Amino acid sequence: MTANAQKGTVRIELGRRYHFAASHRLHSAALSEEENCRIYGKCNNPFGHGHNYVVEVLVSGKIDPATGMIANLADLDRFVEREILDPFDHKSLNEDVAAFHSAVPTTENLCIEIFRRLKTFPNAKLERVRVQETSNNSFEYAGDNPQGFGR
Amino acid sequence: MVLLTRKIEFAASHLYHNPDFSAEENRRVFGKCNNPHGHGHNYTLEVTVAGQPDPVTGMVLDLKDLKEILEREVMQRMDHRFLNYEVPELAGQIPTCENIARVIWQLLDPKIKQGRLHRVRLYETPDLFADCYRNGSEGADAR
Numbered sequence: 001m002t003a004n005a006q007k008g009t010v011r012i013e014l015g016r017r018y019h020f021a022a023s024h025r026l027h028s029a030a031l032s033e034e035e036n037c038r039i040y041g042k043c044n045n046p047f048g049h050g051h052n053y054v055v056e057v058l059v060s061g062k063i064d065p066a067t068g069m070i071a072n073l074a075d076l077d078r079f080v081e082r083e084i085l086d087p088f089d090h091k092s093l094n095e096d097v098a099a100f101h102s103a104v105p106t107t108e109n110l111c112i113e114i115f116r117r118l119k120t121f122p123n124a125k126l127e128r129v130r131v132q133e134t135s136n137n138s139f140e141y142a143g144d145n146p147q148g149f150g151r
Numbered sequence: 152m153v154l155l156t157r158k159i160e161f162a163a164s165h166l167y168h169n170p171d172f173s174a175e176e177n178r179r180v181f182g183k184c185n186n187p188h189g190h191g192h193n194y195t196l197e198v199t200v201a202g203q204p205d206p207v208t209g210m211v212l213d214l215k216d217l218k219e220i221l222e223r224e225v226m227q228r229m230d231h232r233f234l235n236y237e238v239p240e241l242a243g244q245i246p247t248c249e250n251i252a253r254v255i256w257q258l259l260d261p262k263i264k265q266g267r268l269h270r271v272r273l274y275e276t277p278d279l280f281a282d283c284y285r286n287g288s289e290g291a292d293a294r
Contacts, residue, residue: 010256011286012249017278058282063253066169067180068245073279074182 013060013127014070018080020089023050024105027094048092053107054132055084055114059124071124083117107133111141119143154269155211156199159221161230164191165246168235189233194251195274196225198259202266212265224258248273252281260285 025048026040036044043049057080061070087097093105099113115129128142166189167181177185184190198221202211228238234246240254252273260268271283 009286010253011284012253013282014249015280015282063249066171068247068250070249072180
């Protein structure tokens with residue numbers, strides 16, 4: 001195919017959304033029962049509660065002229081399936097994800113954990129991750145990537 | 152700096168096929184998108200322009216002008232078209248979301264005279280999109 005006209009004038013990112021459902025409980029061992037209750041409110045319910053999470057993954061790279069793609073979606077989907085959806089979907093984040101045995105599974109921390117797991121994607125550069133906890137709350141993390149925010 | 156975004160939707164068909172690949176390779180790399188008869192999407196395009204509001208009008212640019220540019224450059228070219236065969240700017244390229252977003256950027260950038268094109272985001276489905284930025288835009292265009 002034609003070596004296309006991407007010569008350095010624009011930068012392209014590919015965004016893909018994934019969905020999973022999981023439960024969590026916000027509770028910090030470093031705080032008293034009363035403090036936990038005051039800070040986390042309903043989210044401190046000892047039995048936990050759940051959300052339908054939406055994960056938006058943004059990767060960047062050169063468009064391969066042979067395929068027109070930054071990364072083949074099938075490869076990205078397989079990677080996210082293995083790293084995020086299989087271990088998180090229909091799970092208790094507190095019980096089933098090792099990172100949250102110590103850290104509180106707020107969506108801030110979830111965002112950081114998802115970024116950590118996805119940054120090894122070999123076919124493109126992970127720019128940032130946006131996690132929607134509900135349609136009213138979302139969180140973004142770009143690691144130490146200088147281009148991750150502010151655009 | 153203020154960012155202004157306008158959204159439009161268009162419907163188009165496409166297929167992914169590289170004539171340099173064997174039939175088997177095309178099927179392996181492009182999967183269902185390699186169906187020779189093509190398939191279609193409802194695309195959603197979000198165009199973001201950055202600028203300072205004019206002190207008299209309070210506008211970064213007149214949305215009517217942006218609407219006309221989008222109608223002329225994108226809707227008339229791509230809406231209800233077969234992207235592989237009917238959009239000359241995509242000739243010889245695989246019409247992926249990445250390539251279409253880049254072509255739309257290149258069509259719009261010279262036409263936007265008030266403010267500066269900041270981002271083109273093209274959704275192929277609600278779960279798949281491509282973003283196009285000016286290279287090196289983390290300088291002047293950064294928030």
